Structure formats: structure tokens, C-alpha cells
Amino acid sequence: MDFEYTQSEQNFRSEVRQFLDENLPAATDKGPVFMKHWLKKVREKRWVGFSWPKSVGGGGGNIMEQVILKEEMSARKAPPLGTCMMGLAWVGPGIIQYGTEEQKERFLPDILDSKYHWCTGYSEPNVGSDLAALQCKATRDRDEYIINGTKIWTSLAPFASWISMLVRTDNFGETDNKHDGITALLVDLSTQGIDIKPIENMAGGKVFAQIFFDNVRVPIKNRLGEEGNGWAVTISSLANERSSIGEVAGLYTKLEKLTDLLSTSKWNGQAAITDKKIRRTLGRFEAKIEAMRLNGLRYLTKQIKGEPLSSETSVNKLHRAELEVEMGDFAVEKLGEAGLQLRNQEDAVRTGYWATDSLNWPTVVIGGGTPNIQKNIIAERILGLPKD
Ligand SMILES: Cc1cc2nc3c(=O)[nH]c(=O)nc-3n(C[C@H](O)[C@H](O)[C@H](O)COP(=O)(O)OP(=O)(O)OC[C@H]3O[C@@H](n4cnc5c(N)ncnc54)[C@H](O)[C@@H]3O)c2cc1C
Structure with a gap:
């Protein structure tokens, strides 16, 4: 390094x-x-x-x-x-790598100009961690696909104009490998037959939705990559940004907010920040963020050498999930009753940031793969432990 x-x-x-x-x-x-x-x-x-x-x-x-x-x-x-978050993070990179010239000209300038939002349709009601078992189906009718099925937990769907989604284009079980027969499609969300039902999360936000597809016709020119190659398209698009620099910066900002909160609150009748146990906990949080930063530098070193990143990024994903929950819970506990006031509620301390933050834990813990799945990856692919 x-x-x-x-x-x-x-x-x-x-x-x-x-x-x-x-x-x-x-x-x-x-x-x-x-x-x-x-x-x-x-x-x-x-x-x-x-x-x-x-x-x-x-x-x-x-x-x-x-x-x-x-x-x-x-x-x-x-x-x-x-502001086109998903477009910049992985839809655009997927189009750059697998898209036709027509797709590049049509979609990339709009993403760069922040014209509208994209969302990502992978998960289904019975399909999450085991994504390759997806069932949303697309059948071919001359130069169109007809999609039937549903996607769920689709972030930003209530505000998005387009979805990058995975569908099954073979009959499930037809091939030995369930990764085969998955195809990536770029779909205009205003197409007839699409119904978007927003889902409210426990912090009161309505940022994700379930989407229903009823005989939705999509031109084959909107297919990303070859038919049946959707798994490869997805894996390489998602591998795009993984060095965790953004997450570390976000965690340091959160620690700053936490320190600021404790500097102005009371604990056991004295300024919270002077309490030994509280100071020790803040120190532990900082050490954990720093460990994550240094681990991120290891990934960066590999990237600079042109080596692809793979399973090792699960370490920071798991570490961050634990840390975000710990920090949110700690703040809410120290705020006492006031820590229960949600964003924009009357009397909410710091406009309810901490209560809302601590209820939003699924975003960092479940979104992008659960801790159990990260542990499986670390156990099997890094530590070489047996599968069963
Ligand atoms: C805030 C948020 C945003 C999201 N945004 C999107 C999005 O934009 N697009 C999208 O497609 N999806 C999105 N998701 C869905 C997310 O990807 C899935 O929720 C996640 O992959 C888990 O799938 P699941 O909910 O079906 O749970 P399941 O896979 O059914 O898992 C249930 C439980 O079983 C455990 N488990 C499952 N398999 C194993 C195993 N092999 N070994 C050990 N334990 C296991 C899991 O860890 C979990 O605890 C989002 C989710 C959240 C919370």
C-alpha cells in the first residue's frame, strides 16, 4: 500500500x-x-x-x-x-458494458443530466437472497417480450421513470443451472399493464414499492445483453463501486453528529460527553470506522493493480451494517423518551434525525444482501469453510 x-x-x-x-x-x-x-x-x-x-x-x-x-x-x-443515483451507480455502467449503441445514445446522456430516476427490479415476494430463483416471466412474441409477474421492495419505484429488471426467459427448471435463462430488460414504467403500489416503511417513508406486470409489452431492443445472459450483466454491473469510501465518509459524518448530540445533552445529571462509558463507546465507534477505512484501502490497492474485487467486500458490508445499527441505537438510548420522536414531529430532538435513522436500519442491513448472506460468503469463499 x-x-x-x-x-x-x-x-x-x-x-x-x-x-x-x-x-x-x-x-x-x-x-x-x-x-x-x-x-x-x-x-x-x-x-x-x-x-x-x-x-x-x-x-x-x-x-x-x-x-x-x-x-x-x-x-x-x-x-x-x-441525482440519478441508480443510473450512475449500476444501470449506466451496465449499459456501457453490455448496451447497444442505440441504448447508449438514448439513456446515458439522460442519466448524466439527472433527467429522471431509474430503479432496480431484482427481488420478488418469494425471491430475495436466492435471486437466481426469480420467477417474473417474459415470453417472446416476435419483436417484443411480454412480462407477467411482480417485483417487490423496489427502491425509488414511486418516483422512477425506468426500471432495469431481471426476468426469466426460459421455463424454470428447463436448464440444469437456474442462472441460465435470466434476461435483463430496460422497461419504461409508463408502459400499459404496469401497476406501482408504494410500500410504507416503519419510519414512515414511502420510497419503495411492489410493481405488478400484467402482459407488459417491451420491445426486444430494450434487452440489455444477450437473452439468457442477465446474470452476468447483473454481477458485473453491481461490482462497479465497492471500495466503500462513500460509506466511511458517511459514518464519520454520523459520528460527528453523535458527538455533537452528546456534547449538548445530559446523562446522569451531567454533560453526557463527560461520562466515561459514553466516551469509551464513541472511541470504539471511531476505531471501527477507521478499521473499515483501512480495509477499504486494501480494496483500493487491489483495484489500482487491476485485480477484480470479489468476496472480500462482504467484510465491510457486514461491518458497516452492525456499526450503523449500534450507533443509531446508542443515540436513541441516550436521548431517552425524546429519542422516540420521529422526523418532523413536534418537540423532536434535532428534528427527529436519530429516531428516524434507527428505524431505517433495513436500508443498510438488508438492502444489497443480508448479514447472513455476507457471513456465508466470508465463511465459504474467504475462510474456505465447508458449505454444510
Ligand atoms: C431498504 C431496502 C431497499 C431495497 N431495495 C431493493 C431494490 O431496489 N431492488 C430490489 O430488487 N430489491 C431491493 N430490496 C430487497 C432486498 O434485496 C432483499 O430484501 C434481500 O435480498 C433479502 O431478501 P428477502 O427479503 O427475500 O429475504 P430472504 O432471502 O427470504 O431472507 C430471510 C432471512 O433468511 C436468511 N437467509 C436466506 N438465505 C439464507 C442462507 N442461504 N443462509 C443463511 N441465511 C439465509 C436471511 O439472512 C434473512 O435473515 C431492498 C430491501 C430493503 C430492506
Whole structure:
């Protein structure tokens, strides 16, 4: 691991800092007018889709430049570089790798311009961890597929315009390997036969939905990759961003908020931050985040050497899930009754951030694969333990 930065990397860091000085107001007012200006500016810099090749409108940034950009943006708590989250994270990279020229021209500029949201349709009511058992079916009718079935827990579906989804195009059980016969489709959510039913989570948010497909016709030109190759398309798209720099920055911000909260609250009749046990817990959280950061640097070193990342990223995924829950629970406990007030409720401490945060644990714990599944991966693929 080499911790030194080259001259050109240092120059790039200065460029980012200067841009932030000039374009990021210190005031907290970052409303729609500011966001419009911000998105235009970062797009001009080609920092939206910074890791994408220049030939498709991206920034062509190398891995270290991507890290520097993320570090500087999170240090200044800058707004996101583009608002089409799923499009930038994996739908776009999937299209770059597997899409036709027509798909690239049609979808990539819209993702970079934050025109609309994409969502991802993998999970079904009986299919989650064992994704390859999916049953939502697409049958071929000349130059169209006809989709029937349902997807669930689809984040952002209530606001999205398009879905990148997996369907079964063979008869289940026809092939020996259930990964075969899965196909990736890009589907316009305004197509006839699609019904999106939002699901409210326990913190009161309505960000995901169940989607029903009833004889939905999709042109074959909207297929991503070959028919039956959807598994490979998914795996390589999801492998795109895994070095956990974003998560570590988010955890440090959360620790800052927690420290700030305890600096202004009382515990056992004295300032909470002076309590020995509380200080020890905060120290333990910091050590855990730092361990995650250093582990992330190991992944980064591999990426710089051009080696693909695989099972090792499950370590940070598992570690982060535990830590987020621990930190949220700790804050709510220390707030006592006030810790039960949800966001925007009257009298909520710090506008209910901690109560809402602690009820949102499924996002980091279940979304993207449960802890049990991460443990299986670590046990089987890293530690080499037997499957049964
Ligand atoms: C906030 C949030 C956002 C989400 N967003 C999306 C999205 O945008 N798109 C999408 O497609 N899906 C999304 N999901 C769904 C998510 O991917 C699934 O919930 C997850 O993969 C688990 O699947 P499941 O809910 O069917 O649970 P199951 O797979 O049925 O698991 C139930 C329990 O059994 C355990 N288990 C299952 N298999 C094993 C095993 N082999 N060994 C040991 N234990 C096992 C699990 O760990 C879990 O505790 C989201 C979920 C959440 C909570």
C-alpha cells in the first residue's frame, strides 16, 4: 500500500478544493435554485459519471482521482454529483458494458443530466437472497417480450421513470443451472399493464414499492445483453463501486453528529460527553470506522493493480451494517423518551434525525444482501469453510 499522492493527484485535489470554494456556499440554504446551478456546474466539469469513459460523456477519471473527488466532496458535505443515483451507480455502467449503441445514445446522456430516476427490479415476494430463483416471466412474441409477474421492495419505484429488471426467459427448471435463462430488460414504467403500489416503511417513508406486470409489452431492443445472459450483466454491473469510501465518509459524518448530540445533552445529571462509558463507546465507534477505512484501502490497492474485487467486500458490508445499527441505537438510548420522536414531529430532538435513522436500519442491513448472506460468503469463499 502506497499512501503518497503523485504531483498530478495533488494538483487534482487542489482543483477540486478551488471549485468547492467557488461554488459551494457555506450557508445551509441548498434549495432547488442552488441544486440546478450545482448540477450544471459539476456536469460541465464532467464530474457526473466521473469514472465513465469520456467517449460516452463521462469524466474518464482514474481510480485515485475518483477517490480524491469523493474525499473532498464528503469533507465539505457537498450535494451529490448527479441525482440519478441508480443510473450512475449500476444501470449506466451496465449499459456501457453490455448496451447497444442505440441504448447508449438514448439513456446515458439522460442519466448524466439527472433527467429522471431509474430503479432496480431484482427481488420478488418469494425471491430475495436466492435471486437466481426469480420467477417474473417474459415470453417472446416476435419483436417484443411480454412480462407477467411482480417485483417487490423496489427502491425509488414511486418516483422512477425506468426500471432495469431481471426476468426469466426460459421455463424454470428447463436448464440444469437456474442462472441460465435470466434476461435483463430496460422497461419504461409508463408502459400499459404496469401497476406501482408504494410500500410504507416503519419510519414512515414511502420510497419503495411492489410493481405488478400484467402482459407488459417491451420491445426486444430494450434487452440489455444477450437473452439468457442477465446474470452476468447483473454481477458485473453491481461490482462497479465497492471500495466503500462513500460509506466511511458517511459514518464519520454520523459520528460527528453523535458527538455533537452528546456534547449538548445530559446523562446522569451531567454533560453526557463527560461520562466515561459514553466516551469509551464513541472511541470504539471511531476505531471501527477507521478499521473499515483501512480495509477499504486494501480494496483500493487491489483495484489500482487491476485485480477484480470479489468476496472480500462482504467484510465491510457486514461491518458497516452492525456499526450503523449500534450507533443509531446508542443515540436513541441516550436521548431517552425524546429519542422516540420521529422526523418532523413536534418537540423532536434535532428534528427527529436519530429516531428516524434507527428505524431505517433495513436500508443498510438488508438492502444489497443480508448479514447472513455476507457471513456465508466470508465463511465459504474467504475462510474456505465447508458449505454444510
Ligand atoms: C431498504 C431496502 C431497499 C431495497 N431495495 C431493493 C431494490 O431496489 N431492488 C430490489 O430488487 N430489491 C431491493 N430490496 C430487497 C432486498 O434485496 C432483499 O430484501 C434481500 O435480498 C433479502 O431478501 P428477502 O427479503 O427475500 O429475504 P430472504 O432471502 O427470504 O431472507 C430471510 C432471512 O433468511 C436468511 N437467509 C436466506 N438465505 C439464507 C442462507 N442461504 N443462509 C443463511 N441465511 C439465509 C436471511 O439472512 C434473512 O435473515 C431492498 C430491501 C430493503 C430492506
